[in-house]
Amino acid sequence: MRQNNYNDMNIKDSIKLHIKDSIKELYQDEIPDNLVQISKTRKEFEGDYTLSVFPLVKRIGKSPEQISADLGDSLTNSLDIVEKVNTVKGFLNIKLKSSVWLEQLLSNIKNSNFGCSAPTGKRFMVEFSSPNTNKPLHLGHIRNNLLGWSVSQILEACGHEVIKVNLVNDRGIHICKSMIAWQKFGNGETPAGSQKKGDHLVGDYYVRFDKEYKSQIKELVAQGMEQAEAEAKAPIFLEARELLRKWEAKDDETIRLWKTMNDWVYAGFDETYNKLGVSFNKIYYESNTWVLGKKLIEEGLSKGIFFKKEDGSVWIDLTEDGLDQKLLLRSDGTSVYITQDIGTAEQRFSEYRFDKLIYVVGNEQNYHFQVLKLILSKLGYGWANEIYHLSYGMVELPQGKMKSREGTVVDADDLIATMIDTARELSNELGKLNDATPAEADNIVKMIGLGALKYFILKVDPKKTMLFDPKESIDFNGNTASFIQYTYARIKSVLRKNGDIPFEEVKSATPDAKESELIKIIEKFPETVELAGENFSPALIANYIFDLSKEYNQFYHDYPIIKEENPANKAMRLALSFQVAAVIRKGMSLLGIDVPEKM
Numbered sequence: 001m002r003q004n005n006y007n008d009m010n011i012k013d014s015i016k017l018h019i020k021d022s023i024k025e026l027y028q029d030e031i032p033d034n035l036v037q038i039s040k041t042r043k044e045f046e047g048d049y050t051l052s053v054f055p056l057v058k059r060i061g062k063s064p065e066q067i068s069a070d071l072g073d074s075l076t077n078s079l080d081i082v083e084k085v086n087t088v089k090g091f092l093n094i095k096l097k098s099s100v101w102l103e104q105l106l107s108n109i110k111n112s113n114f115g116c117s118a119p120t121g122k123r124f125m126v127e128f129s130s131p132n133t134n135k136p137l138h139l140g141h142i143r144n145n146l147l148g149w150s151v152s153q154i155l156e157a158c159g160h161e162v163i164k165v166n167l168v169n170d171r172g173i174h175i176c177k178s179m180i181a182w183q184k185f186g187n188g189e190t191p192a193g194s195q196k197k198g199d200h201l202v203g204d205y206y207v208r209f210d211k212e213y214k215s216q217i218k219e220l221v222a223q224g225m226e227q228a229e230a231e232a233k234a235p236i237f238l239e240a241r242e243l244l245r246k247w248e249a250k251d252d253e254t255i256r257l258w259k260t261m262n263d264w265v266y267a268g269f270d271e272t273y274n275k276l277g278v279s280f281n282k283i284y285y286e287s288n289t290w291v292l293g294k295k296l297i298e299e300g301l302s303k304g305i306f307f308k309k310e311d312g313s314v315w316i317d318l319t320e321d322g323l324d325q326k327l328l329l330r331s332d333g334t335s336v337y338i339t340q341d342i343g344t345a346e347q348r349f350s351e352y353r354f355d356k357l358i359y360v361v362g363n364e365q366n367y368h369f370q371v372l373k374l375i376l377s378k379l380g381y382g383w384a385n386e387i388y389h390l391s392y393g394m395v396e397l398p399q400g401k402m403k404s405r406e407g408t409v410v411d412a413d414d415l416i417a418t419m420i421d422t423a424r425e426l427s428n429e430l431g432k433l434n435d436a437t438p439a440e441a442d443n444i445v446k447m448i449g450l451g452a453l454k455y456f457i458l459k460v461d462p463k464k465t466m467l468f469d470p471k472e473s474i475d476f477n478g479n480t481a482s483f484i485q486y487t488y489a490r491i492k493s494v495l496r497k498n499g500d501i502p503f504e505e506v507k508s509a510t511p512d513a514k515e516s517e518l519i520k521i522i523e524k525f526p527e528t529v530e531l532a533g534e535n536f537s538p539a540l541i542a543n544y545i546f547d548l549s550k551e552y553n554q555f556y557h558d559y560p561i562i563k564e565e566n567p568a569n570k571a572m573r574l575a576l577s578f579q580v581a582a583v584i585r586k587g588m589s590l591l592g593i594d595v596p597e598k599m
Contacts, residue, residue: 010523010526011048011049011081011096011100011104011523012038012049014081015038015049015051015075015079015094016033016036016038018074018075018078018079019036019038019051019071019075020033020036022070022071022074022075022078023056023060023071025074026070026071026074027060027062029059029060031056031059034055035055035056035059036051036055036056037051037052037055038050038051038052039052040524041093041094045086045088045091045093046086046093046095047085047086047093047094047095048094048095048096048520049093049094049096050091050092050093050094051071051091051092051094052090052091053067053068053071053090053091053092054090064090065087065090068087068090068092069087071092072085072086072087072092075094080097081096081097081100082094082095082096082097083095083096083097083098098510098511098512098516099510101511101516101519101520101523102506102507102509102510102511102519102572104519104523105506105519105522105572105575105576105579106503106506106507106575108522108523108579109503109575109578109579109582114525114526114582114583114586115157115525115526115529115583115586115587116157116158116159116526116529117157117158117159117526117529117530118159119159119161120158120159120160122159122160122161122355122356123160123161123162123163123352123353123354123355123356124152124155124160124161124162124163124354124355124356124357124358125162125163125165125348125352125354125356125357125358126148126151126152126155126162126163126164126165126358126360127148127165127166127167127357127358127359127360127361128144128145128147128148128149128151128152128164128166128360129141129144129145129148129166129273129278129280130144130166130167130168130169130361131166131168131169131269132169132170132172132174132175133168133169133170133175133199133202133261133262133265133266134174134175134177134178134202134203134206134265135178135199135202135203135206136197136199136200136202136203136265136268136269136272136411136412136413137199137269137272137411137412137413138410138411138412139395139397139410139412139415139468140362140394140395141412142276142395142412142415142453142457143392143395143457143466144360144361144362144392145273145276145278146276146278146454146457146458146538146591146592147360147390147392147457147458147462147538148164148278148360149164149276149277149278149592150458150538150541150590150591150592151358151360151390151536151538152164153589153590153591153592154529154532154533154536154538154541154590155533157529157533157590158529158530158533160533163281163282163352163354164279164280164281164282165280165281165282165283165284165348166280166282166283166284167283167284167285167286167289167340167344168266168283168284168285168286169286169337170262170285170286170287171247171258171286171287171290172244172286172337173240173241173244174206175258175262176240176241176243176244176247177206177209177210177213177240178202178203178205178206178209178261179205179240179243179254179257179258179261180209180236180239180240180243181205181206181208181209181212181236182202182205182257182261183257184212184236185205185208185212186205189201190264191264191267191268197267197268197271197413198263198264198265198266198267198268199264199265199267199268199269199272200268200411200413201264202261202264202265209236209240212236213234213236213237216230216234216235216236216237217230217231217234220233220234244334245332245334248333248334271413272412272413272416275413275416275450276412276416276450276592277450277592278592284344284347284348286340286344289340289343289344289347290335290339290340290343291343292343292344292346292347293335293338293339293340293341293342293343293344294329294335294339294343295343296342296343296346296379297314297328297329297339297342299379300316300375300378300379301314305378305379306328309331311331312331312332312333313327313329313330313331314327314328314329315327315328316328316371316375316378318371318374321374323367323370323371323374326338326371326375328375337368338368338371338372338375341368341372342372342375342376342379345357345372345376345381345384345387346376346381349381349383354383354386355386356386356388357383357386357387357388358388358389358390358536359387359388359389359390360390360392361389361390361391361392362391362392362393362394363391363392363393363394363463364394365389365391366389366391369387369389369391372387373385373387388536390462390536391462391463392462392463393462393463393464393465393466394465394466395457395465395466395467395468396465396466396467396468397410397467397468397469415453415470416449416450416453418470419449419450419452419453419470419473419474420445420446420449420450421449422449422452422470422471422474423445423446423448423449423452423474423482424441424445424449426474426476427441427444427445427448427599430476432444432476432486432599433445435598436598440598443596444596444598444599447485447593447594447595447596448474448481448482448485448596448599449474450593450594451481451482451485451588451593451594451595452470452473452474452480452481452482453470453473454481454591454592454593455473455480455481455484455542455591455593456468456472456473456480456481458538458539458542458591459479459539459542459543459546460539461537461539462536462537462538462539479543479546481588481593483546483549484545484546484549484584484588484595485588485593485595485596485599486599487549487552487553487584488549488581488584488585488588488595488596489595489596489597489598489599490553490556490599491552491577491578491580491581491584492581492597492598493598494556494561494562494574494577495574495577495578495581497562498561498562498574501571501574501575501578502567502571503571503575505567505568505571505572506568506571506572506575507568508568509566509568509569509571509572510568510569511572514555514558514559515555515559515572515573515576517551518551518552518555518576518580519576521547521548521551522548522579522580522583524544525544525548525583525586525587528540528541528544529541529587529590532590538590538591541587541590541591542591544587545583545584545587545588545591548580548583548584548587549580549584552577552580555576556577559573561573561574561577
């Protein structure tokens with residue numbers, strides 16, 4: 001019987017290799033890899049892996065039944081890891097011996113990089129956060145930051161080099177709105193003097209601008225002006241436009257105020273990023289990149305890629321590409337968002353020569369990124385095809401959508417504090433902190449509160465709009481971080497009570513169907529990470545970890561571990577618990593979530 005080196009490769013690859021060898025031996029044919037299609041066996045059938053025979057029929061020239069019989073005999077007679085096979089309508093189901101799963105468990109435990117791929121040599125750049133310096137971070141930003149951070153961690157686990165970048169939108173009319181409001185109504189107020197975080201203070205003046213703007217529009221309409229004209233001619237709006245013009249003209253006084261207020265905001269952002277556990281390899285600023293963007297647009301204009309209208313504004317005509325005309329520069333020469341995005345993208349490729357540039361941006365910008373890719377392609381940048389927009393759905397609340405300018409957003413800092421307070425109250429109520437010191441309790445409730453927030457957001461497919469309800473996110477029995485964290489702490493408690501695991505005795509155990517199934521779920525971790533990387537979807541890992549935790553809790557309920565009398569079975573169950581904990585910890589770390597040693 002052939003001794004297959006399945007410990008040196010995953011089981012699926014081992015079976016695939018044997019099938020290719022068998023086809024060569026049986027039919028004298030070197031079959032290509034893409035025709036040997038193996039997947040996990042569906043739950044309603046007996047088996048672990050399934051070979052689809054249909055792709056082989058035309059190549060080999062025999063019936064599906066004959067090929068299945070030939071390969072089935074070869075597998076059961078020649079491959080020592082196979083217990084038995086069965087055929088269902090052209091699908092060959094392969095059931096492996098329980099000893100295979102036991103050896104896989106021990107092999108995975110020894111592999112400190114279990115779940116991580118070898119270096120690919122590819123460089124991925126992930127842009128996320130991208131806040132405006134006219135308001136603090138809110139719940140929508142939290143989803144962006146958590147997605148960007150988690151996707152970056154997953155891509156690193158997949159073997160890629162990852163450059164995490166942030167583009168701060170620190171210029172433009174929206175910034176000038178906060179500046180004008182502060183000039184008119186601020187009376188010299190500062191973060192230190194007001195005891196407010198700087199981003200909160202500046203955000204208050206953005207809201208104040210909108211309040212004054214609406215009041216002026218209402219007054220102009222009452223005087224007989226049309227709504228659209230009133231919106232364009234409201235005095236405070238015209239002042240903001242003039243301030244933008246001064247900024248682009250590098251007016252000294254305007255630049256000084258702009259720098260001061262932005263510095264207030266950056267200090268506030270850093271505090272929030274630290275709470276979320278988010279950081280960047282490089283931060284770009286729109287105030288630096290818009291100039292390069294304007295230069296590239298002027299070059300494109302001279303080449304006939306863009307065109308100028310009578311009012312002096314610059315556009316691109318994308319009607320032949322199924323889109324419309326897109327504004328690139330206003331008639332007064334000021335830039336728009338896409339201006340700086342063009343400049344930033346070119347600068348990034350020059351600096352990092354990335355293989356993939358991923359923008360983590362909400363789905364309301366889908367059109368924007370279609371246009372960006374087209375413009376960069378028309379400018380001659382071949383790497384434009386490697387731009388990917390990770391488009392995610394908006395976060396809504398039970399009471400509806402958020403609006404920054406109206407001050408109805410859920411502030412990120414307030415939400416984080418609320419989550420931690422809720423975690424403390426619930427943990428005390430359930431007695432989860434009874435054995436913890438005050439310092440341990442503080443650490444645990446931060447893990448629970450932040451974990452609940454992160455998991456609740458990341459377990460949802462990024463493309464979907466989601467409803468965030470803080471009350472649902474902390475539940476020790478549902479699909480939540482709290483349930484997973486408690487499972488991890490439970491396992492660590494079991495392991496502490498037992499001491500060292502006698503791994504040598506594990507080899508003498510015989511796992512039953514339930515124990516084998518748990519090992520099989522562990523075995524799915526590397527491919528889950530790989531799939532999450534291919535789809536840029538932390539949700540795949542979040543829900544995998546929940547399923548693993550749920551399965552382990554059922555195992556824990558049904559099987560004695562420390563009190564198991566058979567030494568080999570006890571050792572196996574301890575080893576199984578050890579590896580489940582390791583996978584939970586690794587999987588949760590890819591989501592940016594910590595797990596407590598006790599709870």
